Amino acid sequence: MAKIEELELDAHRKQLNSDVTALVEKYRSIFEWDVPDIDQRYADRLIIAAIRKALDGVENTLAESAKQ
Numbered sequence: 660m661a662k663i664e665e666l667e668l669d670a671h672r673k674q675l676n677s678d679v680t681a682l683v684e685k686y687r688s689i690f691e692w693d694v695p696d697i698d699q700r701y702a703d704r705l706i707i708a709a710i711r712k713a714l715d716g717v718e719n720t721l722a723e724s725a726k727q
Contacts, residue, residue: 682710 661669683706690702
């Protein structure tokens with residue numbers, strides 16, 4: 660049987676995906692405003708990489724605070 664935390668996440672997974680997609684779209688728009696002849700594929704890779712790095716930072720921060 661799934662743990663309660665897994666069930667809770669499953670209940671919110673669709674919203675989580677929607678929120679992440681909205682975050683990517685937010686930064687895609689910013690890139691488009693600031694860079695007229697943008698290479699969208701390259702910009703998308705940069706945005707996704709930056710979000711992954713930010714998630715790693717959040718994960719590390721949470722891990723550190725859990726140790727205290």
